[in-house]
Amino acid sequence: MSWTTTHDLDTFTDAAGLFLRAEPAPHTILLTATTALGAAGLDRFGDGAPEFGWWRAPGGQVAGAYLHTPPHPVLLGRMPATAAAELAELRAAGGSPTPGVNAGRAAAEAFAGAWTARTGTAGTVEERHRLYRLGELVPPDPAPPGHARPGTGDDGDLLVEWTRQFSAEAGTGAGDPARAVADRLAYGGATLWEDGGRPVSYAGITRTVAGMARVAPVYTPPPLRRRGYGAAVTAAVSSAARAAGVRDVLLFTDLANPTSNALYQRLGYEPVEDHLVISFGD
Template structure:
């Protein structure tokens, strides 16, 4: 049993890709992040050089993987507890900065427990998310006024501003907002809902990888909320996703936000599993 680490994205994809693609919903974040790094460059998320790793079980199978895009939390695949403990030991002895971990609950808690035991750093749960998969889409009825349309280059400044506002409000982020928007526009991954010819809400869609795409982010400016715009633009993106080759359409919600969880259930999204983000002090 051992971890193999690299800065070579192609080597990581060749070794760990089959394991990740075998469970695309569970590994949606790792798959979409590595797809963005491949398409937009290794500096897509800013910070330091990305690092990748995979873990081989005693029978030689790859049964665990990680993606690190400093300064963001470490992304972990599903993995045995033994792999998570071994990874914590490995990274604690190396130069990679580990600010936290973002993963399915079991892997995140196993790694965090081993990390705090090894380093003495305290772990704090920052966010709890629920992963949903679309069943049968149920569009909002009645629908709000307006229509969906693909975002274009003319919308770039608005999307950058809304991406920045979303990151500030959610406490998350995907690197430089301008870079994130440029990436989404490059593959048609941004949709706007217009009312009276004015954009009022926005939904992104990740690249389709292994038959899976994820709706992210969804943002409506505070003065325009509670009018049904977010539901309408999410439904529009969800309906269009299969045309990109997506067999599974996914999204995450913040478990601290009952409004969004109820909204996506009404649209036909069904819970898959819970994820957690844990930060480490020091």
């Protein structure tokens, strides 16, 4: 049982790609993030060089993988608790910068426990997320006024501002908002809901990988909320993904927000698993 690390995306993909694609839902962030790195550049999520790794079980098969794009938390895929704990110990022993961990609950807790045991630094749960998969889509009825349309380059400035506002509210970041929006528009991954000739809500979607795509982000400016726009644009982008042949249409919710969790379930999204983001203090 051992970890192998690299800064080379192709090496990582060759070693761990089949493992990740065999279960695209629990590996959604790893798959979409590495695909974005390959398409938009290795600095897509920050200036630091990404680090990749994979873990082999006693039989030699890959049974775990991770990605670290500084300054973000270390992102773990599905893996045995022993692999997560071993990775934490290796990073602590090597002095690798590790601001936190983002993973399914079991792997996150195993990593954090080993990190605390090795370094004496306790972890703090910053975010609790739930991963959902679309079952049978149930569009909102009645739908709000307006219609969905694809985002275009003319929407760039607005989407950059909305991306900044979304990140500020959610306490998350995915690198430079302008670059994130430009990347999303480049592959047609932005949908707007328009009412009365003006955009009122926005839903993004990742590139499709292994028959899977993830809806993110979904944003409606505060003055325009509680009118059904967010549900409508989510249903629109979900329907378009299904029509394009996407098998697993996914999204994450913040468990601290019961409104969004109830909303997406009404649209036909079903729980898959819970994730934690745990930070480590200085």
